[in-house]
Amino acid sequence: MNPPAYNFAYLNEQTKRMIRRAILKAIAIPGYQVPFASREMPMPYGWGTGGVQVTAAVLTPDDTLKVIDQGADDTTNAVSIRKFFIKTAAVKTTERTEEASIIQTRHRIPEARLTENQILVFQVPIPEPLRFLEPRETETRKMHALEEYGVMHVKLYEDIAHYGQIATTYAYPAKVADRYVFDPSPIPKFDNPKLDNCPALQLFGAGREKRIYAIPPYTRVKSLDFEDHPFEIQTWDQPCALCGSRDSFLDEIVTDDRGGRLFVCSDTDFCARQRGEA
Amino acid sequence: MTPLLAAEGVTKSYGGRIGCSDVSMSLHAGEVLAIVGESGSGKTTLLRCLSGHLPVTAGKVRYTLRDGRHVSLDDLSEAERRLLMRTDWGFVHQDARDGLRMGVSAGANVGERMMAVGDRHYGRIRASAVDWLTRVEIPEDRIDDSPWSYSGGMRQRLQIARNLVTSPRLVFMDEPTGGLDVSVQARLLDLIRGLVRKLDLAAIVVTHDLAVARLLSTRMMVMQQGRVIETGLTDQVLEDPQAPYTQLLVSSVLQV
Amino acid sequence: MTPVVTITDLAKTFHLHQQGSIRIPVLAGFSAEIGAGEAVAVTGPSGRGKSSLLKLIYGSYRATGGAIRVWHDEDWVDVATAAPREVLAVRRRTIGYVTQFLRVIPRVPAEAVVAEPLLDRGIPQDTALERARHLLARLGIPQRLWHLSPMTFSGGEQQRVNIARGFAAAFPVLLLDEPTASLDSANRSRVLDLIEEARAAGSAIIAVFHDDTERRRACSREIALG
Numbered sequence: 001m002n003p004p005a006y007n008f009a010y011l012n013e014q015t016k017r018m019i020r021r022a023i024l025k026a027i028a029i030p031g032y033q034v035p036f037a038s039r040e041m042p043m044p045y046g047w048g049t050g051g052v053q054v055t056a057a058v059l060t061p062d063d064t065l066k067v068i069d070q071g072a073d074d075t076t077n078a079v080s081i082r083k084f085f086i087k088t089a090a091v092k093t094t095e096r097t098e099e100a101s102i103i104q105t106r107h108r109i110p111e112a113r114l115t116e117n118q119i120l121v122f123q124v125p126i127p128e129p130l131r132f133l134e135p136r137e138t139e140t141r142k143m144h145a146l147e148e149y150g151v152m153h154v155k156l157y158e159d160i161a162h163y164g165q166i167a168t169t170y171a172y173p174a175k176v177a178d179r180y181v182f183d184p185s186p187i188p189k190f191d192n193p194k195l196d197n198c199p200a201l202q203l204f205g206a207g208r209e210k211r212i213y214a215i216p217p218y219t220r221v222k223s224l225d226f227e228d229h230p231f232e233i234q235t236w237d238q239p240c241a242l243c244g245s246r247d248s249f250l251d252e253i254v255t256d257d258r259g260g261r262l263f264v265c266s267d268t269d270f271c272a273r274q275r276g277e278a
Numbered sequence: 279m280t281p282l283l284a285a286e287g288v289t290k291s292y293g294g295r296i297g298c299s300d301v302s303m304s305l306h307a308g309e310v311l312a313i314v315g316e317s318g319s320g321k322t323t324l325l326r327c328l329s330g331h332l333p334v335t336a337g338k339v340r341y342t343l344r345d346g347r348h349v350s351l352d353d354l355s356e357a358e359r360r361l362l363m364r365t366d367w368g369f370v371h372q373d374a375r376d377g378l379r380m381g382v383s384a385g386a387n388v389g390e391r392m393m394a395v396g397d398r399h400y401g402r403i404r405a406s407a408v409d410w411l412t413r414v415e416i417p418e419d420r421i422d423d424s425p426w427s428y429s430g431g432m433r434q435r436l437q438i439a440r441n442l443v444t445s446p447r448l449v450f451m452d453e454p455t456g457g458l459d460v461s462v463q464a465r466l467l468d469l470i471r472g473l474v475r476k477l478d479l480a481a482i483v484v485t486h487d488l489a490v491a492r493l494l495s496t497r498m499m500v501m502q503q504g505r506v507i508e509t510g511l512t513d514q515v516l517e518d519p520q521a522p523y524t525q526l527l528v529s530s531v532l533q534v
Numbered sequence: 535m536t537p538v539v540t541i542t543d544l545a546k547t548f549h550l551h552q553q554g555s556i557r558i559p560v561l562a563g564f565s566a567e568i569g570a571g572e573a574v575a576v577t578g579p580s581g582r583g584k585s586s587l588l589k590l591i592y593g594s595y596r597a598t599g600g601a602i603r604v605w606h607d608e609d610w611v612d613v614a615t616a617a618p619r620e621v622l623a624v625r626r627r628t629i630g631y632v633t634q635f636l637r638v639i640p641r642v643p644a645e646a647v648v649a650e651p652l653l654d655r656g657i658p659q660d661t662a663l664e665r666a667r668h669l670l671a672r673l674g675i676p677q678r679l680w681h682l683s684p685m686t687f688s689g690g691e692q693q694r695v696n697i698a699r700g701f702a703a704a705f706p707v708l709l710l711d712e713p714t715a716s717l718d719s720a721n722r723s724r725v726l727d728l729i730e731e732a733r734a735a736g737s738a739i740i741a742v743f744h745d746d747t748e749r750r751r752a753c754s755r756e757i758a759l760g
C-alpha cells in the first residue's frame with residue numbers, strides 16, 4: 001500500500017487544529033469575524049480557498065460531501081473542489097442535499113430544508129459588510145465592537161433614493177443573534193430567510209481576507225431593512241420551466257440565439273427531485 | 279451654573295514638541311467662542327483635544343451631558359464618547375471631504391446621523407434630509423446628487439446640515455470658511471450665524487481670520503506658540519487688544 | 535435721583551506695543567454719577583476720550599484702573615472688572631449702545647437688525663418685529679426697505695436703523711455716540727424726541743453730541759473731560 005501523497009484533507013493536523021479553534025470561537029460569538037492564519041491552497045483565491053480550508057478542518061472520513069456553485073453541482077468550480085477532496089480525503093461525495101453531511105457552497109443555499117446533522121460551508125470573497133462605506137480596517141473593527149451599524153442603513157437608503165426600493169439583491173446584510181451585522185456572502189437575498197433559525201451549522205470562510213465566521217444552529221438572523229421598506233425576497237412571474245416549482249430561486253437561461261429564454265431552478269438537485277417526484 | 283464644556287490645564291505635546299499648553303476655558307450653552315491665531319499656534323490641536331479627537335497629555339476636558347452629568351471626557355467609555363460626537367456634538371471640518379461621506383448622496387449624508395441613532399423609517403429620514411438641505415439653502419432637487427458634484431460652498435453647507443440633524447448642543451468648527459471665495463465665505467458665515475442664533479447652539483470656532491471671529495463669536499481666545507495669550511469679549515480683543523502679538527494681529531488685519 | 539452708573543477714579547491708558555511701546559493716556563482719575571431719567575452730555579475737546587468713555591462703560595475697552603459700577607438686575611456690577619459673561623448679561627438687559635456707524639451684516643434685513651436686542655432678551659418674534667417696524671417708521675425708513683439688508687442703504691438710513699436698534703429695547707442705560715451726526719434736521723428732531731421719551735421712561739442717557747444746540751436740547755447736565 002502506498003503512503004498517501006497528502007495528509008487527510010490536504011492540511012496538516014496542526015493547521016486544522018488552528019482552523020478548528022477559529023471555528024469554535026466563531027460559533028461562540030455568532031456573526032463575529034474571527035481572524036485566522038489562512039494557508040496557501042493549491043488553487044487560486046477566487047476558487048474559494050477560505051471555504052476549502054474550513055471544509056478540510058471539519059471533514060472526517062465518514063462524511064459525505066456535496067459541493068455546489070450557483071446551486072449546481074456540475075460547474076467547474078464545484079467539480080474541482082469535489083475532486084480535490086476525493087483526492088486528498090477519499091470521502092464520499094453526493095449531489096443530493098439530504099445525503100450530504102457537509103455542503104460547501106458558493107452563491108446559494110440549497111432549497112431543501114437542512115438538518116441538524118449537516119454543516120453548510122460558505123465561500124466568502126469579502127467578509128466585511130462595512131467595507132462599502134468604511135475602508136479602514138481599524139475603524140470597521142471598532143464599529144463592530146461598539147455596534148455602530150447606522151452606516152449599513154446608509155447603503156440601503158441610497159438604494160431606495162436611487163431605485164425606489166432596496167436594490168441590493170446579493171450579499172444582503174443581516175444581523176446575527178441581535179448583535180453582529182454580517183455579510184452572508186454573495187447568496188441571493190432570496191436565501192436570507194434560510195439563514196434564520198437554520199437547524200444546520202453554517203460556517204463562512206474567507207481565504208484572502210483570512211476571516212472565519214459562523215451561525216450556530218437555530219440562531220436568529222434578521223435582514224436589515226426600513227420600517228417603511230421592509231425586507232423582501234425576489235419573486236418570479238412564472239414557475240420553473242422544468243419542474244414547475246413556484247418557490248425556488250430561478251435562473252434565467254438563454255436557450256437559443258433568437259432570444260428564447262427559460263427560467264429554471266438554480267438548485268439542480270432540487271429541480272431533479274421535484275421532477276422525479278412529480 | 280455649570281458650563282457646557284470646560285477645560286482645565288489642557289496640554290498636548292508630541293514627543294518634545296508642544297501642541298498646546300496649559301489651556302483653561304469654559305463654554306456655556308449658546309455661547310460662541312473663537313480661537314484665533316496663525317497656523318502653528320496650536321489652535322487646531324486645542325480644538326481636537328476639546329472635541330475628544332486627540333487624547334490630552336495633561337489636564338482635563340469636561341462636558342455636561344444631556345442628563346446633567348458633568349463628566350471628564352476620559353471617564354467616558356469610547357462608545358459613550360463616539361455617541362456624544364454624533365448626537366450632542368457636531369464637527370465642521372475645513373475640508374468638507376473630511377467631514378462628508380463623499381461616496382453617497384447628499385441626502386444620505388444628512389440622514390446618516392439619524393440612522394446611526396436608530397431611526398429606521400426611510401420616509402422620516404428623507405423628510406428630515408429635505409428639511410435640513412432647505413435650511414442650509416441647498417435646493418431640494420440636489421438631494422440625490424453626490425457631494426462630488428457640489429461646489430465648495432455647497433459642500434460646506436451640506437457638512438453643516440449633516441451635523442445639525444441630531445440637534446447637537448455644541449458644534450466645533452475648524453476654519454469653516456477656509457479655502458472658499460470671499461463671496462461664498464460671506465454667505466456661509468451669515469448662514470452659520472443665523473443657525474447658531476436660531477438653534478441656540480454653543481460653538482467653538484477655530485480661525486485665523488479675525489473677520490470670521492468678529493461675525494460669529496461673542497468671546498475670543500488668542501493663541502501663540504501653543505499658549506493662550508489673551509482672552510475676552512470679541513469686541514474687547516479686537517478694539518482694545520492688550521498683548522503685543524494681538525495688537526500686531528489686529529493692526530495687520532486693519533491695514534488690509 | 536437714583537444713581538444707575540457710578541464711575542470712580544477711572545483711568546485708561548493705551549499701551550501700543552507696535553509703535554515703540556508708547557503709552558497714550560486717555561482718562562485719569564475720572565469720576566461721575568448718572569441717575570435714572572437723566573441725560574448727561576460728555577463734553578471736551580476732540581481726542582480727549584469722549585467715545586473712549588462710552589466704550590469703557592460698554593466694556594469694549596478695558597479700564598486701566600478704577601471702577602464702572604452699573605445697576606444691573608438689582609445689583610451693582612463693575613464693568614471694569616466683571617467677567618466677559620457678566621458684561622454680556624449687562625449688555626443684554628441693561629446697557630444699550632448706539633455707535634457712530636451701524637455694523638452691517640450682509641443678508642440680515644433691517645427690521646431683524648432692529649429687533650435683535652429684543653429677541654436676545656427672549657421677547658417673542660412677533661412682538662419684537664412689531665416694535666422694530668414701529669421705530670423704523672418713526673425714523674422715516676420707508677417700508678419697502680424693512681426687508682432688505684441695510685448694506686445698500688445710504689449713510690443716513692444706516693444710522694437711523696442703528697438708532698432704532700438702540701432704542702428698541704428700552705435699556706435702563708443708553709450710550710449714544712454722536713447719534714445725529716449724519717442726519718437731516720427732520721430726522722435729528724425725531725431722534726431728540728426718542729431721547730426725551732426714553733428719559734421720561736426712566737432711562738439714564740450718556741451721550742456725545744457734536745452740535746451744541748442739540749446737546750443742550752437733549753441733555754440736562756454736562757460732564758467735561760480733559
Ligand SMILES: [Zn+2]
Nearest residue numbers: 240243265271
Ligand atoms: Zn425546477
